[in-house]
Amino acid sequence: MAQTRERLVEAARDLFLLKGYHATGIAQILKTSGANSGSLYHFFPTKEDLLLAVLTWYRDNIDEGLLQFVYARIDDPIERVFGVLDGYRQLLLILEFEYGCPIGNLALELSNSHPAARTLIRENFENWLAAIEANVVAAQDRLPLDTDPRALALFTLTVMEGAVMLAKTYRNLDPFDSAVAQLRSHYDRLLAEGTEWSSPRPLPEPTEHQDESIQHS
């Protein structure tokens, strides 16, 4: 049947999500999908080709799989951002923390060794960032004039990925909720400043450390 390819991608997607790439065997993918070895290798010459198909699927399904589900019930752009984060929260709950961000998992497992996968992982992140950035831009009339939408979107993704990692490790939503609450307060402080130029960075207490290679905002 023509949907064999699709079943294979779905099975691989779910197994990679739950167990990771290396820990998932071809045999399991065949069993889960109900396909045979010959069919799999007809569509995907190597296991890595199947991985790329999975990452392509995620990349092309961020809208229906994630955004539309949130946007359907929330209109305010800032609340949409936190609605997306809440989507990950729900998935952590539903799958009892045997989950994480599927892209994040594969990013840490494969970014070093699989360049083609890394490119697709980056494209996934780029799509996610573009969606969040669009929300920040839509709310820009309530944010300080010097707000950098891309940087704020990137910060949001950063916090989400870190928060999912900690929740998965603790098998508990507390670290996730705590981190998102801190992120919320970060947004709140920006909103509280309104459309004025952001106040200049205050001078910290004089300290005696010499070299400081962190770039400040």
Added chain:
Amino acid sequence: MAQTRERLVEAARDLFLLKGYHATGIAQILKTSGANSGSLYHFFPTKEDLLLAVLTWYRDNIDEGLLQFVYARIDDPIERVFGVLDGYRQLLLILEFEYGCPIGNLALELSNSHPAARTLIRENFENWLAAIEANVVAAQDRLPLDTDPRALALFTLTVMEGAVMLAKTYRNLDPFDSAVAQLRSHYDRLLAEGTEWSSPRPLPEPTEHQDESIQHS
């Protein structure tokens, strides 16, 4: 020799860091460490036992391996926090992004399937959090009275883990620097408020979304 066990742990530690747990074979560990199969299984009945030894090593070496290196040249507690983050930045650079946080990598790869490892990963995070929290406490006289040191430390860890993931994926320090700069501005806003009680959360523009399950601060 009595240091065979140590050489095995070091080799496994480095290989797990670069390639992950599943992608690292026993044969490679033997080759890298110069030990023989019999020696390895004398000390570690299973591969997972070796993994636990590696995680224990990290847990017991956070001081000498990370903190003291930073604290030796920085005294200010807030700058020590960002100095620790800068340590990860340097490692990303030195190892040309073929790196990440070793604990974070293993957290996403193994938290689901290896409960004993997950416990040690959590202990690693706890040690890291305690160190950062101690710095926040040390700077508490410059922070708002209602600052929660544990929550701020957790936020810092969250941002660090997410930032390392993105830098590794992009093979570029930009996302790391951007996220850390945002975190720095978060700290700066807290410092700017001084020791007063934090201003109450401002009311955002009224919006029409109904259910909002994110916990606000």
Added chain:
DNA sequence: GTCTATATATTGATAGAC
């Protein structure tokens, strides 16, 4: 505690009939 040789299962991948 260390050595070499090897067992056993599973891995990703292939062959060739249909």
Added chain:
DNA sequence: GTCTATCAATATATAGAC
């Protein structure tokens, strides 16, 4: 495009002499 049978390589782990 699908099927079964199977390959060669690698995986983790073991045996037993020293």
